[in-house]
Amino acid sequence: MAERAAIKGGRGRAVLAGCALVACLAVLLSLGTWQMQRLAWKERLLADMTERRHATPVAIEAIEQVKREGGDIEYRPVTVTGVFDHGRERHFLATFNGQSGYHVYTPLQMADGRFVFVNRGFVPFDRKEPQTRREGEVEGVQAISGLARDSLAGKPSALVPDNDLAKNIFYWKDLSAMASSDGIAPEALVPFFVDAGAAPNPGGLPIGGVTQFDLPNNHLQYAMTWYGLALALVGVSGLYIWRSRR
Template identity: 65%
Template sequence: MPVPARSTVAEVPASHRPRGGRGKPILAGIAFFVALAILLSLGTWQVQRLHWKDRLLAEMAERRAAPPASLADIEALAARGEDIEYRPVTVSGVFANNRERHFFATWRGQTGYYVYTPLQLADGRFLFVNRGFVPFEAKEPEMRKQGQLTGEQSVTGLARARLAEKPSSIVPDNDVAKNIFYWKDLDVMASSTGIPADKLVPFFVDAGDALNPKGLPIGAVTQFDLPNNHLQYAVTWYGLAAALVGVALYALFRRKGDRPTA
């Protein structure tokens, strides 16, 4: 019988076979630790944000409960670089109703404007007061004549800091010609009404509801419901990190189980 021809290709011992396959587990391990570090850092960042937001809300509540300060006290705080946001204040002066500015706003599901009216103080300076909300159809002063207060007025409200710049690129530019503001540019609000910079108090006041309790503008429109979803975000990032670890362990044990047991 003919003898079968032997193969001329010599078998390579397992110990001499290429080991390029080891690179894949190393790369996978590096990717795992990088992804895990990112997820854990995002979760930790959200926890830090949660603590910051809790402190901020507590400070806001504490300030709102404090007795009203004088305008001079608030100005002294601002001059020292301290935070004046939501600090109660009482001021007196005469409203310059012919210089009011209109800020586009949504209040309790209704769209309209906040009316910012300069209050002329005894020293001749002007303080912009957010008198409250009016619907679209009441934008013009002649539609709410009862709310055009004259004579000396005492205003109790909350101090609000000015904005250094437009808060976001998605916020529209202010339409000064139509007297519609989309962000509170105090300098432009003043200059567009002829108020010089040296006669301007460098912050706002949100008025309470005592000025015109039954008419327009509707006062006490300051919103305090700041979103605080950082705990939910932290749980999400940490949960993804735990899921990643679970997938990695499953893949590792499955790889060990697939190895031959010669």
């Protein structure tokens, strides 16, 4: 009787162990497959970025039309003309060539009265305030060439700090908050950013052309890690079963 119970208990444990093994293997394989799918997506994204950034620039109205139709506007070359309102600069915490500082987002008022926030480029920490770089506060009508950048729907991560509107320091690019803190009504706002190109500004600041193109692409490495763990799990389990039977 006791022997039967022991045999039955052993079979039960074996079934549970087998189910746990299959479940773990399924999770590892699914994670590896997901990373391969992410790899394909990232490669398409990088290819699209390369193709778009070398396309012929179009007027900002054409980019607006693409966005209204639900198209992807990211990294599309664009031109826009208007007058900078330097008194409404917004500052986004950033790094450039290993140096910490800010990207300067300045509303550009177009001929129709609407505003588009232009990322004019990078300034070091000690040049945050406009009075420290008066030469770069260009006046009059300016023709800007750059890249369209879409706004974010929300904070990208819980780890990202909240924007500090009182100190005019943004940790994530909240277009609505930038505009509202500047007193710009939604109907007077172009619903995306423009990253200015690398054309030099008087006095050298802000440093333009700060758009990042080198997106991390480690998905193949991650996929191989998950598949490797799955293979190791099969190998260890097989060795255990072989030794148990012996």
